[in-house]
Amino acid sequence: MNILEITNSYIRERALSDAAAIHYGYVAELFVRDAGVQDVREITREALLNWREETLSRDVSSSTWNNYFRHLRVLLRFAADHEPVPALSGNLSALLLREHVERPKTISRSDLKKAMSYISSRRSAIRPRWFWAILLRTLYYTGMRRRQLIDLMWSDIDLKKAKIQLRATSSKNRHGWEIPIVALLLPSLFQLRERTLKELGEDADIGSLYVFDISLFTEQYRSCRNGKMNARSISNFFSRLRFATGVSISAHRLRHTMATELAQLGLYKELQSLLGHTDMKMTMRYVHPELENLRLMAEHLESIDD
Structure with a gap:
């Protein structure tokens, strides 16, 4: 069975939203195009590494690669219910990249x-x-x-x-x-x-x-x-x-702007509920203390000189 067929089966079985279905299909097509492999029995760790190299050569960010890879990994695990997938024999998490944490883009x-x-x-x-x-x-x-x-x-x-x-x-x-x-x-x-x-x-x-x-x-x-x-x-x-x-x-950007402004109130649990986040770590991305507030806090340090 090829990865595109697996993707269609996964979308039908999981009854994904339109947006999710489109993204899974997009990732599967990217993999086939860049790795040159369709049959899941031929998807090895080497094929995944080749895909990563090809993806990163287009100046794709580490977070985008991780997103692609996590979606493909879901499809491979789904495929493993039907036939062996060589790539799953090792630790696939090692293929994820460290992401650079940047402030969400906002609008003044x-x-x-x-x-x-x-x-x-x-x-x-x-x-x-x-x-x-x-x-x-x-x-x-x-x-x-x-x-x-x-x-x-x-x-x-x-x-x-x-x-x-x-x-x-x-x-x-x-x-x-x-x-x-x-x-x-x-x-x-x-x-x-x-x-x-x-x-x-x-x-x-x-x-x-x-x-x-x-x-x-x-x-x-x-x-x-x-x-x-x-x-x-x-x-x-x-x-x-x-x-x-x-x-x-x-x-x-409007969502990021609203969340960043409200985060300054310090009501993080309420902000989490408003944004619909299940993980507080997602909400805390919007917490960016003002420099002057950091300065006021640091001014409380006592002198270490005589």
Whole structure:
């Protein structure tokens, strides 16, 4: 059996999300292309080393390699339930690389204001302006991931109680949780709901509809499948925004920015719950004490000179 067949079987058996299925397929295709091996019975440690060398020759980061390798290792272990896999005879963890820990990329307050100002201005080429402004605010004020925003339905939002239920099916770690709707975001979601009902009729049952259905408000997106926005549409929005303002923004950076700002409050357990992390170590990546606070702490040291 070849690794591509194994991948398809694994995706079907585990009922992976669309995003996870795409990534597993991508990794398997990368391996076949770079290592030149398809039959799992021919995947040896040497083949994995060759793949690593080929991958790193493209200036891929150690964390990206580790991500690729961990996904392939899952597939190999799945394959081992059906036939022998030579590569599994040794310690595969030794093929992982030490990762360089860097601060998550964030967006400055001035750049965020610059981006929002452009979206709302009449000179903006982004349409409809109000829709994309609400989308950006939602990503920032909730910290939700792009996939979670795309899958968000009106039945997941309780505007009266100001809370959102994030679905397990769209979560990276496959569990759902509740997050609050902050006062700065609530009016925007009310506006989006009113605009949606205006398009569909005041008595329309919108509970089963996607919240960010751009196809309701512009002809350009009428082809959206079942009213569901695709990830590329959001990426294109951020690309146009970057071209117009010079500000690099993405859903991922907005999440990092929100988390980094809130981490300064010191409420790490609460931040972990808000972000949906199962491991506190993931949350602590956003903890970056200010230099002046470090200076004040260090000033408490007593002199060692006479």
